[in-house]
Amino acid sequence: MQNEENENTLYARWLNKELSDQEYAELQKKGDDKVLSKIIETVDAWSLPSISENHKQEIDRRIATKQKKKIIPFYKQTWFYAAASVVVLLGIFFLIKEDEKNEPKLARIECLPGSTKTITLADNTVMIMNGQSYVEYDSVSWSTNRQVNMEGNVYFDVRTKGAFTVNYNDGKVSVLGTKFNVQHKNRFTSVKCFEGKVQVELGKLSFAINPGEGVRSSKGIPSKFKFNPVNVKPLSALTTFENSPLEEVCNALSIHYGLEFKGNGVDFSRNFTGIYKNTSVDTALMMVFEPMGISYTRKGTTVFLENK
Amino acid sequence: MSLHGNDSVCEENNFNVVYKNNARPLRNFVYYRCGDIEKAEDIVQESMISLWENCIKITFQKAKSFLYTCARNIIIDNSRHEKVKLEFIKQLNTGFAEDPSYTLIKNEFEKKLEDAISLLPENQRETFLMNRIDKMTFPEIADVLGVSVKAVEKRMHLALSTLKEKVAELNYIKI
Numbered sequence: 001m002q003n004e005e006n007e008n009t010l011y012a013r014w015l016n017k018e019l020s021d022q023e024y025a026e027l028q029k030k031g032d033d034k035v036l037s038k039i040i041e042t043v044d045a046w047s048l049p050s051i052s053e054n055h056k057q058e059i060d061r062r063i064a065t066k067q068k069k070k071i072i073p074f075y076k077q078t079w080f081y082a083a084a085s086v087v088v089l090l091g092i093f094f095l096i097k098e099d100e101k102n103e104p105k106l107a108r109i110e111c112l113p114g115s116t117k118t119i120t121l122a123d124n125t126v127m128i129m130n131g132q133s134y135v136e137y138d139s140v141s142w143s144t145n146r147q148v149n150m151e152g153n154v155y156f157d158v159r160t161k162g163a164f165t166v167n168y169n170d171g172k173v174s175v176l177g178t179k180f181n182v183q184h185k186n187r188f189t190s191v192k193c194f195e196g197k198v199q200v201e202l203g204k205l206s207f208a209i210n211p212g213e214g215v216r217s218s219k220g221i222p223s224k225f226k227f228n229p230v231n232v233k234p235l236s237a238l239t240t241f242e243n244s245p246l247e248e249v250c251n252a253l254s255i256h257y258g259l260e261f262k263g264n265g266v267d268f269s270r271n272f273t274g275i276y277k278n279t280s281v282d283t284a285l286m287m288v289f290e291p292m293g294i295s296y297t298r299k300g301t302t303v304f305l306e307n308k
Numbered sequence: 309m310s311l312h313g314n315d316s317v318c319e320e321n322n323f324n325v326v327y328k329n330n331a332r333p334l335r336n337f338v339y340y341r342c343g344d345i346e347k348a349e350d351i352v353q354e355s356m357i358s359l360w361e362n363c364i365k366i367t368f369q370k371a372k373s374f375l376y377t378c379a380r381n382i383i384i385d386n387s388r389h390e391k392v393k394l395e396f397i398k399q400l401n402t403g404f405a406e407d408p409s410y411t412l413i414k415n416e417f418e419k420k421l422e423d424a425i426s427l428l429p430e431n432q433r434e435t436f437l438m439n440r441i442d443k444m445t446f447p448e449i450a451d452v453l454g455v456s457v458k459a460v461e462k463r464m465h466l467a468l469s470t471l472k473e474k475v476a477e478l479n480y481i482k483i
Contacts, residue, residue, distance in 0.1 A: 011468035012446070012461035015439075035472045042421055043440045046396035048336050048345070055349055056327060059356045066357070 011036060096140070107139040111152065113258030114281065124159040130239075130278070131256030132185075153183040153255045158196075171202040171217070188251040190216040190244075194229045218247055238275045246270050249288055257281045259298075263305040266294060317371050318363035326371045327356060333442040334375055337452075340434040341383050343392030343426070355379045376452040394426045394433075396441070417475065424474035428467055435460055436467035 006013075006023075013019050014027060014036065027033045111117040111129040119127045119135070122142055127135055133152020138145050146164045148156075157179045158164045166173040168184040178196025183189065191200045192214040200207045200215045202222045207215045214225050227242045239256070241249055247268040250261045256278060274291060276284035285303065289296045297304045317323055331352055338348035355378040359371060366374050398418055425433060435453075438444045446464070450457045 009458070009461035009465045011472075012464035015464065015468070016446070032472060035476060036468055038417075039421060039468065039471050039475065040440065042418060043396075043425075043437075045399040046441060048332075048339065048396060048441065051332055051335055051352075052349060055331070055353065056324075059327070059353050062353070062357055063360050066361070 015040070106136040106149070108134060108136045110134040114256065114279070116278065125164070126157040126159070128155040128157075130154065131252075132258045133255060150182060151184055153181070153185075153252055155179070155181045170220075171200065173201070174199040183248070183252055183255065185251055185255050187220070188216075188218055188247060189222075190214060190248050190251070192227060192229075216245070216248055218245070237278055239278055240275045241272050243271045243273055246272050246292065249276075253284060253288065257284065258301055260302045261305060262302060265307055266305045315368040316363060317359060317366050317368055322368050323360060323363070326359070326368070326375070330372055330375055331356070333438070333444065334379055336442055337376065337434060337438060338379050338383060340394065340437045341380075341392070341430060343394055351379050351382045354382055373452055373454070377454070392426055392433075394422060394437075396422065420475055421471065424471050428470060432463045432467040432470070435463040436471075439464060 010019075010023065010027075014024075014033070019027070024033075109117065109119055109129065111131060111133045113132045115131070117129040119129070121127070121137070123146070125146070127148070129135060130153040133154055134150065135154060136149040137147065146162065147167060148154075148165070149167045151168060154166075156164075156166065156175070158175055164175045166175075166182050168182065168189065170187065171189060173180065173182055173191055175196065175198050178198055179194040180196075180198045181190075181192040181194070183191075189202060191198065191209065193209045193211050195211055198209050200209060202215065202217045203220060205222055207222070207224060209215055209224070212226055212229050214227055215222055216225060217223070225243070227244075239252060241252075245268060246266070249272045250268065253259055253276065254261060259281070270292065272288065272292060274287065276287040278284070282298065285296050285298065289305065293308050295306050295308050297306075315322065317326060334355065335345075335348045335352045338351045339345055342348060342351075352375075355375045358378050359366065359374055362374070425436065428436065431453075435449055438449050439446070444452075446457050446460045450460045453460070
């Protein structure tokens with residue numbers, strides 16, 4: 001076995017001068033060493049041409065081209081945007097899906113005391129919120145379900161025809177393309193119609209009101225009233241009242257500035273005609289109560305009223 | 309082979325050294341297999357670019373065998389069973405009295421040897437030529453071909469054995 005192995009590599013070992021004396025002698029005897037030497041001597045003198053001159057430059061050039069491509073950051077590549085878009089779209093899709101599956105999620109928008117907020121909905125309906133108010137509506141299926149839950153003082157400008165309902169604690173207002181104002185807080189409700197026609201439901205009673213008409217309800221007792229829509233501008237820098245009971249004015253003030261009124265012997269059914277400022281609580285109080293001959297003291301959010 | 313602190317082939321210096329050390333023997337190795345110098349040089353370029361693209365994974369020490377493996381794969385893809393006809397640059401006769409018959413016999417011998425080498429089985433042919441032309445040692449050849457040194461010695465023995473018989477009929481003694 002060992003012999004066979006050696007036999008297999010005989011010439012290789014001859015080349016490396018690793019033959020035993022005996023092996024070498026045998027080789028010489030056959031004359032093989034001369035032939036082999038001649039082959040080696042001949043081939044060793046051969047060569048192959050040098051590598052062509054621009055061979056390495058060509059490699060460098062091709063690498064530089066690839067490198068330019070390689071160092072383009074991930075986020076700059078077009079397909080990154082494609083992938084990102086797909087992810088975002090899927091995200092939106094599933095969000096919407098999720099919304100549809102569950103109970104309709106209501107969008108709730110709140111307004112802080114002393115401020116106003118204007119919301120324009122997809123159908124161009126404008127809601128202007130005043131003071132401490134909130135509105136809730138189904139933002140997903142708004143086009144088919146135009147219902148707003150609210151509290152506080154909100155002016156509505158409904159631009160598109162179709163059912164539109166404003167719900168509040170003890171009633172609702174249904175309209176067909178109109179401008180109207182709803183004021184509701186603490187069981188006091190006042191709905192003023194500026195344009196179009198409004199159907200107001202207060203408890204079990206229902207009122208249809210035209211422009212310049214209003215319905216107010218205090219402690220469950222509703223009454224209709226009239227106002228001049230030119231004078232009574234909804235929700236601007238000034239709030240205007242025309243022959244409105246003091247209760248409604250105080251209610252509006254309490255919504256707007258987040259106040260609480262405590263009257264000592266003050267008659268809240270007296271009517272007030274005038275304006276108050278929407279930007280300064282103390283100026284507003286002065287503008288309402290000075291002409292009415294009522295003295296007031298404000299401690300934080302509580303206002304104590306007293307007849308002069 | 310390398311004294312670089314950083315043995316990454318991504319380093320330009322290291323990459324250039326790898327090229328300098330290996331390009332020519334690698335080109336020759338590919339030539340022994342495919343018999344086309346131009347194609348061989350292209351394959352070396354491909355292999356070097358592949359090395360650079362994978363440089364993070366390959367250390368300086370591993371670069372050589374990577375190149376040979378890479379080149380081998382490209383040859384296998386390209387031209388498996390093409391018959392090769394190798395040609396070498398022969399040394400010009402220098403100085404000695406130019407005997408026309410001597411030159412004739414020598415040329416014939418060289419031609420015969422060249423043909424015999426071309427006809428050797430691929431693994432014997434490349435082993436023999438890497439050893440003789442590129443002066444690679446048996447362990448080096450074993451390393452780049454991924455075989456044992458013993459296998460290289462056997463291939464070398466077989467190559468020499470075949471070549472010896474092929475040229476034996478010529479009157480080589482006189483040259």
